[in-house]
Amino acid sequence: MHTVAILVLDDVVPFDMAAPMQVFDWTRLPDGRPAYRVRLCAETPQVRADCGFALRVDRGLEALAEADTIIVPGRAEGAPPPSEPVLAALRRAAEAGTRIASVCVGAFVLAEAGLLDGLRATTHWVAADLLARDYPRVEVQPDVLYVDNGQILTSAGAAAALDMCLHMIRRDLGSAVAADAARMSVMPLEREGGQAQFIVHEHPPVPRGSTLEPLLDWVEDHLSEEITLAALASRSGMSERTFSRRFREQTGTTPLQWLLRARVRRAQYLLENSDHSVERIAGQAGFGSPTAFRERFRKVVGTTPYAYRTAFRTKTAQA
Structure with a gap:
């Protein structure tokens, strides 16, 4: 035995x-x-x-x-x-x-x-x-x-x-x-x-007191919109190259990666707390299409949006 x-x-x-x-x-x-x-x-x-x-x-x-x-x-x-x-x-x-x-x-x-x-x-x-x-x-x-x-x-x-x-x-x-x-x-x-x-995917870190704080707060409020590197640099009054360097210095990551993490976290919240369809959540989180959303979500979270919702949906949302 x-x-x-x-x-x-x-x-x-x-x-x-x-x-x-x-x-x-x-x-x-x-x-x-x-x-x-x-x-x-x-x-x-x-x-x-x-x-x-x-x-x-x-x-x-x-x-x-x-x-x-x-x-x-x-x-x-x-x-x-x-x-x-x-x-x-x-x-x-x-x-x-x-x-x-x-x-x-x-x-x-x-x-x-x-x-x-x-x-x-x-x-x-x-x-x-x-x-x-x-x-x-x-x-x-x-x-x-x-x-x-x-x-x-x-x-x-x-x-x-x-x-x-x-x-x-x-x-x-x-x-x-x-x-x-x-x-x-x-x-x-x-x-x-x-x-x-x-894993608890917290909101990407917003460096409090940094020069980027107002911009990143604005991004959190406009995730459903198309946000480009050029637009972010323009709002910050910098060239794209200077903005990218400053962004990495203050957050430890690139603007694109920060934005994608913020969108995935928004999607997680909506999957847990709403009955919105995956297609609607893809738009609310700022992904270009449901397909792009599903691919990015699986890459970051390790499972599908549907499986995530099944595992973590709150009782309030279910009601």
């Missing part, structure tokens, strides 16, 4: 631990037998959890050597660095060919062990920039639910761990068994889109 070891470290996030534990424990073979043996293991017998309670864990790090799959859950912000014995045990498991996966910010433990060097990886979108900064040898992909490198896998937030675990079950045992596990978890076997649809 395939053994899954969940490595529990101090300040573990309970949901990050419980999600894979339940999915693998619920999985059944076609004849009804359990497909996986799930074990918790830790460096010490008692582990502090993030929500103010402690776990009693019977198995130590030696259980990692006996596992076919190791799952590393995320930990709370401010958790102490993983110890050298933990990192060494993970490295030995990787060298032995054991499949290793992380949930959410558990990716930082794998990165600290060097297991993500030269690989693609993901984590919760809030922590993606920090992972990329602290571990430059890791190719961080913040807009996906999980990344499968074969032996090493990483997932985004805790809910994305369900997607990753179902993916591993399908790899191990086929689609029929994975579909049954998905039904037990009340989850689709595959979700549309990626992590990008859950």
Whole structure:
């Protein structure tokens, strides 16, 4: 039987631990037998959890050597660095060919062990920039639910761990068994889109007190209109070249990219809070056509306008 070891470290996030534990424990073979043996293991017998309670864990790090799959859950912000014995045990498991996966910010433990060097990886979108900064040898992909490198896998937030675990079950045992596990978890076997649809796309930054502030406030109020670089430069009393340089200095991006982000954010708001058609929202947000809107929206948000509305439409708008 395939053994899954969940490595529990101090300040573990309970949901990050419980999600894979339940999915693998619920999985059944076609004849009804359990497909996986799930074990918790830790460096010490008692582990502090993030929500103010402690776990009693019977198995130590030696259980990692006996596992076919190791799952590393995320930990709370401010958790102490993983110890050298933990990192060494993970490295030995990787060298032995054991499949290793992380949930959410558990990716930082794998990165600290060097297991993500030269690989693609993901984590919760809030922590993606920090992972990329602290571990430059890791190719961080913040807009996906999980990344499968074969032996090493990483997932985004805790809910994305369900997607990753179902993916591993399908790899191990086929689609029929994975579909049954998905039904037990009340989850689709595959979700549309990626992590990008859950990222809060704030309004593009308006640098308060800067010379561009009045102009950018005006743009926010006129997104449905055609806005050209020449028009923006003219309103600012600058040449296009000077305006573009000044704009990048004060916002960190180009006028076009700032404008597109503002239009996508306006579209997100309308999809969440109105019953307007996609065609009408495309016009209200200033896109030239519904086709251009759909293409840009999918590129930025990672899903279609329809799927986004289905997932995030407010109760007020539904009423």
